[in-house]
Amino acid sequence: MSAQPSTDRPDVSSATSDGFVRGLSQFIGGPLGSHATRPDARPNRFWTAPRFVLALTCLILALSWVQKSPCMSGDWQKNIQYTRFCYTDVLALYYAEGLSDGAVPYVDHQVEYPVVTGYFMGALGLPVHWYGTTRNPDINQGSWFYNVNALVLSLFAVATAAVLLALRRRRPWDAAIFALSPILLVTATVNWDFLAIGLAAIGLLLWVRDRPAWAGVFLGLGAAAKLWPVFILGPLLVLALRRGKLAPWVHATLGAVITWGVVNFPVWFWYHDSWLRFFRLNSERPIDWGTFWYIGRYLDGKWAGGSAGDQGPFQWLGDHIPTLNWVSYALFGLACAVLMILGLLAPQPPRLAQLAFLVVAFFLIFSKVWSQQYVLWLLPLIVLARPKWGAVLAWTVAEIGYFAAFYAELIGAGGKPVIPEGTFVLASSLRLITVAVLCGLVIREIWKPELDVVRQTYGTDPDAGPLAGRDVQWVENLRRHLGFIRPEPAEAPAEAPPARTS
Template identity: 90%
Template sequence: MSAQPPNDDRPDVPSATSDGFVRGLSQFIGGPLGSHATRPDARPNRFWTAPRLILALTCLILALSWVQKSPCMSGDWQKNVQYTRFCYTDVLALYYAEGLSDGAVPYVDHQVEYPVVTGYFMGALGLPVHWYGTTQDTGINQGSWFYNANALILSLFAVATAAVLLAMRRRRPWDAAIFALSPILLVTATVNWDFLAIGLAAIGLLLWVRRRPALAGIFLGLGAAAKLWPLFILGPLLVLALRRGRIMPWVEATIGAVITWLVVNFPVWYWYHESWLRFFRLNSERPVDWGTFWYVGRYLDSKWKTGSPGDRGPFQWLSDHIPQLNVASYALFGLACVVLMVIGLLAPKPPRLAQLAFLVVAFFLIFSKVWSQQYVLWLLPLIVLARPKWGAVLAWTVAEIGYFAAFYAELIGAGGKSVIPEGTFVLASSLRLITVAVLCGLVIREIWKPELDVVRQTYGTDPDAGVFEGPDVGWVDNLRRHLGFSRPAIPAGDMAPPEAPVVVKV
């Protein structure tokens, strides 16, 4: 007889149940919540419930982020103030660089370097700001107004992302605090327009959980029209479709995503084709970017090469041959995806959707030739859903913030004023890569050993499976046995929490 998870929808308390790091940290305030203590959700009429507190904390961090960016709002970036005060933002810089300050319509009058939803958004806010600033004779700082309008709407997308995390983890609301309190959110929330894609992709995931695959695909398609990475989530959905033997929901989501992406892109593609191609050409032609795997490799090549002065290591050679670099980058990402599919098909239980989604996006960043500072935001909500354990996430966060500081020091150095040695920046870049790789390893470990997965301990199954909830098809078990795996696949819902939380009403 299979054990079932406890029928208890009340919130998990990390100090009392699954998170060893939080449980250890709670010793500073008296220790973990006891089995006879009044739980935080015990009073039904209390206003400050866990979800409301998480949303309030998200708003607080975003407000502090606005304050942190305030030294740059005037646009008068003298003496590298945008780097020394860590307040640089593409939003303000590109208001002028993309011609919005002159009333240029994105794609029509100026070739924007971003996908179309981002370009539409820039124009929808930038053109009214320019019109008001030039026709009403108000003397307003147009760049500051443009940044503030963008920051407000991007912050709303960030709050919506936090709300989605809460909706997807009703029994584990405190997991969303990893997102709400993250220093990553504080320093990068409005560096660029990434929260457009993040918010749309998060809504798409929630719709999938609510068993609306076509609508989920539409929002993933909209997110991909802002930044391409939400399309990667279709890969994990395919793995789950194969294990469940239910391909049609995946087809619905994929058709919804592709048609949405095509419809949104069509006007610019048809009438302003050269402008539409700008994004793709730029990404094809871009050299090795700061802090990437390829950047670190090029530095090590320069330090470790032997032989004549003309010898160049493989990373140095690829840096000078961009087409071959593109092939190498895509090939490694493709290989990582194949390995991920094999793991997903052979794991004892179907991996959770969030685990696979985190891994595919992380693999893309690890092997990409471009890793802008704000791309870390792509991973933040996904790691909350995939592996909500504070210890490893905090180690990764420290590495990311260290890279953030080193990157700005490197930018100052690029202007002729040395701040840190190049080796220090490479070390910070390497630590960022290593911590992301460690997170990937931990997630893969929990895919292969699902009894270690704290989300499964709470739910007993994948809470994000949506229409893919249910048992595997027979060929999965047969394939595992044929390949010599002694442990048979575990039917969905057959894993009870190893240590189910004790709940005592008082």
């Protein structure tokens, strides 16, 4: 008797379910044929799909290190950090945040980041400073600091790829969207974002493994490094309401809140002004490069025709930052409310990854700050939410175009314009539009789940974890009351047989 096949056996058809990938496969002879040897038919083969994807991730990260190498010395003359596209906050902030002088984050210097990022900076920066001042004064401390950070951040990136593979065992090639992304190549170590991304990815994996409290712990740690991982609790709440299972969500939320509080408490209690710096900085920051508000302010200026007395709404908001903050928060809150309604009224419960991608994308679209490396937040989420290469590649081209235009704009800020301002606004608009298009495509597949390739493979949400099961009755009643479920026509009574006559 043959052994029962594993339920996690790779679905070979998933590799060519994407029309774009199916077209590319013609260069290597087309999709897998019916008489071909399946890739899982040789269990002793070393180069399995997951190992190949992890190797690709390591290769791209190594190339990313090479791409940043012109900046490692810290000798940034003649705008080399922009002309070579190798700028990184990691190296710049080693000096700007006082780590090069042995300053302890929050204690001796008010770091502008949430506490887990500050702890991370200190944990790597202070030993480098100690070694460079007491053991080997000849080393370039900035270069050492960057290289140590690049190594650890790359490990978090590899861990993220491993989580993607673990969450999509039947679709391992989806993770190649992450592994081969040019976004990963150029932004992996621009800042410490992979610290939060890796922690959030582990949190998602623990959720799927039915460990909601531990999932909350890692989401809380991620939120204490960068804010966005806490947004994932919103999609979890929507799914918990549809399933009528609030206990797992409560456990995850308590885990996140308690963890965030514990890691923040020392700085909040003993160095309160340092703890407040992150929040004050974000509340006071003006409209940042390339955001929705930046584009609107530029268009306001064009429509005003240069008239000093004719000020548009975006220009007015740019001069009234507290009001801009509230407008930004309100738009994000409205988008989240619409997302909750969509999640409750969709024909089937949306997949967790779909809602998580949408809520983070909405935050970026309406935020007044959209730094170049924030694109990394969306990359693993789009792999889980909509693993189709065509739209992702279009978005990637727009992101790389913005990346190049942004550096040209930074060079121009020194007094020598490199590109017209309109070109930078065009690049910013294309980035915004492609993210919005991805959101539209994900929403379309939520409303028409038969188009979702992940559901075609799994039949349900593989990330549901403790929220797997059936909808509660009130959700079905609500959808029926609103006309999303049409009542089935009543069956006509069977006709009585004609009476017999003698």
